[in-house]
Amino acid sequence: MRRLVYFGLGFVVWIVYTWPFVDGKIDIQVLVAGLIASAVVAVLFHEILPKEHYIFVSPVRIFWFLVYLPVLFYYIVVANLDVVYRALHPRMPIHPGIVKIKTNLSSDSGVTALANSITLTPGTLTVDVGEEGVLYVHWINVKATDIEETTKRIGKRFEWFLEKVFE
Amino acid sequence: MTEITGYTLITIGVLFDVFGCIGLVRFPDVYNRLQAATKCVTLGTCLLLAGVAIACGSGSISAKALVCIVFIVLTSPTAAHAIAKGAYSFGVKLWKESVVDMYGEDIDNQSQEDSSTKGA
Known part of the structure; x- marks a missing residue:
């Protein structure tokens, strides 16, 4: 549950930062890279992120x-x-x-x-x-x-x- | 219209940054200077970024500027806290006209208790 929450949070930050919505189309490559990056962050660093994920x-x-x-x-x-x-x-x-x-x-x-x-x-x-x-x-x-x-x-x-x- | 609002916000933000720097120079010790630095620079920079976000309209630049606001609000007070604690542990004294120093009193009490328990 905690990993899932931080995965979602990291993905939202990734989307806002890279902003893959160019000309009404969505850049799939950026989204896939974001999924991988947030999954890595959630799995590796969920222990040092705040305990109050709820x-x-x-x-x-x-x-x-x-x-x-x-x-x-x-x-x-x-x-x-x-x-x-x-x-x-x-x-x-x-x-x-x-x-x-x-x-x-x-x-x-x-x-x-x-x-x-x-x-x-x-x-x-x-x-x-x-x-x-x-x-x-x-x-x-x-x-x-x-x-x-x-x-x-x-x-x-x-x-x-x-x-x-x-x- | 959005450009005017954006540039107004940027101007106000830079003004707050300037006043913060004046405070940084004028205040007497590290703790008072941190007060000026954190408060004014946080609001000033946030207003500046908000102005950029409004002036650029919707799009990637505005999104990044807004995320930067969140990060600045989160990190700036934390950094000030780290500097203040570090300065105190290093032995930087408060300004000579300071009124009270309960932190120093508590640290002294703690070390006295430690030494008395060690002596016993």
């Missing part, structure tokens, strides 16, 4: 992921305006520091997605993932050092979506 075939999870994307995009834009403001301000209003936050996500992919989302959102950058769902986050403008307060300010806004996608 994410890619569950409509509910894909739906919540699609809902999550605009939210993430909004925070990315806010983050960029924030960085631009701090970078261009003459006095550079930054109070950096590394704080801890706690997450309830347990799957590897979920924690990875949360860490990457935190990195892309206003003023925060994940430095390391510790034990028991602790994330160390570099915060450019530290407003709280208490672990519950930081979790509420940094992590909670994504966790709600990511739990539905990855757990």
Whole structure:
């Protein structure tokens, strides 16, 4: 099952990348090469690919992921305006520091997605993932050092979506 | 019309890239600089690629540009995380006016526990 999912995924990426639809016809050679390539990838590398393969075939999870994307995009834009403001301000209003936050996500992919989302959102950058769902986050403008307060300010806004996608 | 939208997106993307680079130069230490580099360069490059996709219309170039957006969004924060962790393990200090460093505290606690268990 896992190999099949990654085979399909690799084949989709191959089609999008090589784009064999020239003049309304489909290039069979490219398709066959893609089938072989994705089969090799699925058989050889399925062990190092994410363990949560069911994410890619569950409509509910894909739906919540699609809902999550605009939210993430909004925070990315806010983050960029924030960085631009701090970078261009003459006095550079930054109070950096590394704080801890706690997450309830347990799957590897979920924690990875949360860490990457935190990195892309206003003023925060994940430095390391510790034990028991602790994330160390570099915060450019530290407003709280208490672990519950930081979790509420940094992590909670994504966790709600990511739990539905990855757990 | 698609060309105008595409070139507008490319312009905004390049502007964000430029601001990110200004931040990269102005911020004081490696962690703050990574913040500017990852955020602005991710959005800037993604907007640039989206602009290319829209300007070129449907076809192979747009498809490749859109796949590149996915890969950049996935890899850029991961690379920043790797650089930040690597810099910390190497011993790069935080900026002198930094407020807290809970990561350093936890590492110190860990090593103290290790040495005390070894001593016992």
